[in-house]
Amino acid sequence: xxxxxxxxxxxxxxxxxxxxxxxxxxxxxxxxxxxxxxxxxxxxxxxxxxxxxxxxxxxxxxxxxxxxxxxxxxxxxxxxxxxxxxxxxxxxxxxxxxxxxxxxxxxxxxxxxxxxxxxxxxxxxxxxxxxxxxxxxxxxxxxxxxxxxxxxxxxxxxxxxxxxxxxxxxxxxxxxxxxxxxxxxxxxxxxxxxxxxxxxxxxxxxxxxxxxxxxxxxxxxxxxxxxxxxxxxxxxxxxxxxxxxxxxxxxxxxxxxxxxxxxxxxxxxxxxxxxxxxxxxxxxxxxxxxxxxxxxxxxxxxxxxxxxxxxxxxxxxxxxxxxxxxxxxxxxxxxxxxxxxxxxxxxxxxxxxxxxxxxxxxxxxxxxxxxxxxxxxxxxxxxxxxxxxxxxxxxxxxxxxxxxxxxxxxxxxxxxxxxxxxxxxxxxxxxxxx
Ligand code: NAI
Numbered sequence: 001x002x003x004x005x006x007x008x009x010x011x012x013x014x015x016x017x018x019x020x021x022x023x024x025x026x027x028x029x030x031x032x033x034x035x036x037x038x039x040x041x042x043x044x045x046x047x048x049x050x051x052x053x054x055x056x057x058x059x060x061x062x063x064x065x066x067x068x069x070x071x072x073x074x075x076x077x078x079x080x081x082x083x084x085x086x087x088x089x090x091x092x093x094x095x096x097x098x099x100x101x102x103x104x105x106x107x108x109x110x111x112x113x114x115x116x117x118x119x120x121x122x123x124x125x126x127x128x129x130x131x132x133x134x135x136x137x138x139x140x141x142x143x144x145x146x147x148x149x150x151x152x153x154x155x156x157x158x159x160x161x162x163x164x165x166x167x168x169x170x171x172x173x174x175x176x177x178x179x180x181x182x183x184x185x186x187x188x189x190x191x192x193x194x195x196x197x198x199x200x201x202x203x204x205x206x207x208x209x210x211x212x213x214x215x216x217x218x219x220x221x222x223x224x225x226x227x228x229x230x231x232x233x234x235x236x237x238x239x240x241x242x243x244x245x246x247x248x249x250x251x252x253x254x255x256x257x258x259x260x261x262x263x264x265x266x267x268x269x270x271x272x273x274x275x276x277x278x279x280x281x282x283x284x285x286x287x288x289x290x291x292x293x294x295x296x297x298x299x300x301x302x303x304x305x306x307x308x309x310x311x312x313x314x315x316x317x318x319x320x321x322x323x324x325x326x327x328x329x330x331x332x333x334x335x336x337x338x339x340x341x342x343x344x345x346x347x348x349x350x351x352x353x354x355x356x357x358x359x360x361x362x363x364x365x366x367x368x369x370x371x372x373x374x375x376x377x378x379x380x381x382x383x384x385x386x387x388x389x390x391x392x393x394x395x396x397x398x399x400x401x402x403x404x405x406x407x408x409x410x411x412x413x414x415x416x417x418x419x420x421x422x423x424x425x426x427x428x429x430x431x432x433x434x
Contacts (some may be wrong), residue, residue, distance in 0.1 A: 007093040010102035018091030028357035029400040031365030032066045043071030046241035051117040051127040053137035056101035059360035075117035079133040083349035108348030135162035154178040154374030161303035178381035180370035187396040192363040196355030201347035208351040219271045222278030223250040230373040240434045242267040276300040276307035284308045299341035308344040318324030318356035390426040
């Protein structure tokens with residue numbers, strides 16, 4: 001245990017700016033605001049000490065303040081060294097929450113920040129709930145602080161990569177608490193991963209490079225939910241997009257959407273921009289770097305930085321690296337320049353501000369419902385990975401309709417009987433894929 005530091009942010013004086021943006025975001029986050037109304041008065045999370053590890057953005061600030069309004073105590077770190085918005089962190093610190101996050105920390109500081117969130121307040125009470133994005137907090141608790149496990153009711157996990165780690169633990173029989181997979185709520189992965197990246201990918205490339213998008217050729221590696229949004233983002237900006245895939249179903253989907261589907265080795269020589277979105281490792285490697293055009297841009301929108309072989313690049317050509325500006329670096333490989341964004345870390349949070357509030361409201365309403373479920377009902381769960389029930393998934397969507405002027409049809413009893421559902425839903429069977 002380390003000595004108590006109440007919070008650590010880059011610049012506390014940014015708090016008022018952060019607060020003004022948080023207020024704007026609240027208006028775009030109807031799901032979270034509805035949960036405040038529904039569960040705030042009863043303080044449904046009273047007694048919960050939630051340690052969160054998730055990009056410390058303005059949107060996350062609205063999540064944190066929702067959890068607090070529901071009665072929880074909260075500590076926070078960011079799950080990426082570049083993703084913190086310093087004004088958001090400052091506003092959260094100013095409101096009295098223990099947040100440890102700043103943009104541009106190093107790996108050691110990253111671990112230190114997570115570690116600070118495990119113990120609450122002067123009396124160092126340990127966490128009793130985990131809210132994670134990518135699994136770094138979960139791994140820290142399970143691997144380094146196993147003595148804390150018994151006191152923790154459960155964990156909720158935000159992203160594909162973190163969820164993958166949890167299922168591995170479950171299969172190996174080493175998952176020591178119930179876990180809710182937030183990512184695979186339909187209203188998370190089919191919205192945040194897809195429509196979020198559709199807004200935030202090109203935003204990031206533009207903020208980083210100001211390059212003209214229209215007319216360029218981009219390769220998107222991986223056509224899952226993030227790849228679909230990323231490919232759309234580029235296409236919508238006039239970019240000719242080539243997709244790479246290993247999965248024949250996703251490859252066929254990409255082709256039917258009108259994208260070329262090629263091997264990276266084939267497409268790389270044409271690429272002005274390469275984006276990895278696989279959640280896998282070693283996608284862009286030495287042979288690809290060597291084949292790139294002069295001034296090609298390489299970036300990653302998956303969770304971890306191992307999609308691009310940065311170790312090789314830094315080892316072989318680190319001596320040519322020139323920082324154009326923070327999170328934008330130029331390397332020179334045999335006379336050709338390559339521009340690498342956010343050091344290969346997720347580009348939309350490193351070079352831009354992540355996804356817009358409205359789509360994050362869907363994700364974070366799922367997060368909050370998952371925390372409520374685990375806090376109030378954890379004894380009903382085994383040490384397994386669960387997704388939220390469909391009626392809650394539908395509830396999350398429902399909470400976001402009015403804001404964007406959506407009208408819903410309502411079934412009459414006869415129609416409901418005919419398609420075999422109840423008038424109030426759920427409207428689809430579990431096996432339906434949206
Ligand atoms: P997904 O599983 O839906 O998609 C990944 C796709 O990559 C799959 O279709 C898979 O077949 C393909 N793939 C795997 N290895 C490949 C290879 N060697 N070459 C080409 N394709 C390959 O996962 P999802 O939800 O799209 O997430 C991808 C990553 O993005 C994860 O790390 C996830 O955590 C992260 N993520 C990032 C977000 C952001 O805002 N930056 C938002 C949501 C998720």
